Amino acid sequence: MVTIKYEFRSMQEKLDIMIQRDEENILTKTKDLSMYDTGDIDNKLPINTQEQLEELENDLSNNKHYRCQMIKRLSSVGGKSIKIMAKRIMAILFIPEILCEFSYSGRSNKKRPFEKLLVNKIIFDSVLTIKKFANADNAANEIEQVIKYFLIQTPFKIKDRAGK
Numbered sequence: 001m002v003t004i005k006y007e008f009r010s011m012q013e014k015l016d017i018m019i020q021r022d023e024e025n026i027l028t029k030t031k032d033l034s035m036y037d038t039g040d041i042d043n044k045l046p047i048n049t050q051e052q053l054e055e056l057e058n059d060l061s062n063n064k065h066y067r068c069q070m071i072k073r074l075s076s077v078g079g080k081s082i083k084i085m086a087k088r089i090m091a092i093l094f095i096p097e098i099l100c101e102f103s104y105s106g107r108s109n110k111k112r113p114f115e116k117l118l119v120n121k122i123i124f125d126s127v128l129t130i131k132k133f134a135n136a137d138n139a140a141n142e143i144e145q146v147i148k149y150f151l152i153q154t155p156f157k158i159k160d161r162a163g164k
Helices: 002-034 039-044 050-062 064-075 082-093 118-128 139-163
Strands: none
Touching: 039 050, 039 064, 050 064, 050 118, 064 082, 064 118, 082 118, 082 139, 118 139
16 A cells, blocks of 8 residues: 555656646747747847947846847858858947947957957857857857957048048
8 A cells, every 4th residue: 555655646746747747848949939039139239339249248247048049140141151150249239339338358448348248148159059159169259359459440431431
């Protein structure tokens, strides 16, 4: 009699665990489906002002779901190489005038450090979600170099555009 009770209790616990896992899977799938809705993100891009950048930074730090949506949206940009993808992401995220206020490490007195922004981490995560780029030996270094170059070249792009 005692063994039957024990077996019954054991089976009940296993069923409870299976039901809980099934419910968690349903919730995960629902979250995954909602992550494909990136309309809210697209409406906020590109970033035109410092206030918009600060708002984006707050959203990224306070809302994990929004952060995942942003990574998924930016990783959908694609590209044949890390360089192309990182440039496309930077072009989607920012207008050139905003980027003139930054250098990658912010060493000069006039410019703010881009590497300290959460958006910088999002760019890295977005590129590295692509398997072929994540497996590259120097992927993180290459992304950093592209961002540095993009930030350096931005003032010249603005001058060229104004001269035309």
